[in-house]
Amino acid sequence: MYYYRKMFGFVHLYNGQEAVSTGFIKLLKQQDSIACTYRDHVQALSEGIPARAILSELLDKATSCCRGQGGSMHIFSREHNMLGGFAFIGEGIPIGTGAAFTSKYKREKGPAFGMLGVHVDGMDVLKVREVAKEAIGRARRGEGPTLVECETYRFRGHSLADPDKLRHPAENAHYAARDPITALKKYLIDNCLASEADLKAIDKKMDEVVEEAVEFADESPVPSKSQLLKNVFADPKGFGIGPDVRYRCEDPKFTEGTAQV
Structure with a gap:
């Protein structure tokens, strides 16, 4: 849709980093909030915002989650407690701090200071999930926030406008072999948690969701x-x-x- 000139401005992809949002957000409760930078499309999907609402936002349509006023880098949903994506690095910190203060003020959570730091392989969704489980548990116990560094490798350039010619092909190939989605599929099959047919059915369903979202967004009116x-x-x-x-x-x-x- 970007190359068909139906998306305007910059669009920043998340390929290769999916394990981070999946590992964390799927452990959150409905009342929990998130704030993030751009590349917020996957966080929005993980948070439960419908694909059609997100894609419509990327196309600046009136039927989207922000009625076309947020665009690619500023997805927001009050219903899903997604406090927004922010174009500048660090912008989400004061928003998250405000949300933490609100929770503290309402006596829902503990202190919003005293931070522990943890490093994790961000290409492994199960490792991310374990770290996220502990970090979220600490917050719920009132032991404060946790700074989690998820080390990942993005497979595409900075944005769709970036030709991505600066990285060595061998480096790309090395990390492509660690694709978090491919790795999770292998884990599920090796541990008899899903079959090839099961995964193909999921892929087919996702293709249908995307196609429906594209059709919905493309046909939606502009604001x-x-x-x-x-x-x-x-x-x-x-x-x-x-x-x-x-x-x-x-x-x-x-x-x-x-x-x-």
Whole structure:
């Protein structure tokens, strides 16, 4: 969809890093919140936001989770307690801190300081899950947050606009052999937890979900012009939009100085 010029701006992929969001977010409870940087599409999926709502957001459509106002790097869902993706590194920290303070204030969790650091192989979803389980458990016990460094290797360039010509092919091949999705499939089969047929059925289902999301997003309407200032100002009608939700400057009387404002 990006190369068909149906997505605008930058789109940053998550290929090779799927084990991190899956290992953590699937252990969270409904009342837990997350805040992240860009590449937030996979976190949004892991959090339970429908694929059609996410893809519609990437296409800036009115049917999306942010009504087309967030775009690729700013996916938000109050319903799913996803506090947003943020384009600048570190922007999510004060948001997460605020959420932690809110939880502390409501006496739902313990102190939001005193941080333990842990390193984990971010290409192994099961190892990530174990670390996440302990980190989340510590938070629920009131023992504070945990800084978890998940060491991963992204398979694509910085964004879809990045031709990714700077990395050595041997380096790419080395990490491709550690693909977290391929590794998990092998683990499931080797331990008789799933068959090849089971996994093919899942792949087929995912293809259907993606195709449906693409069709839904592509056919969805773009946001109306009257929505431009919604969620920007507390009183958007006080900033150039009249009671009829039209811009006041569209009123012929506006330039004459006789429009009712």
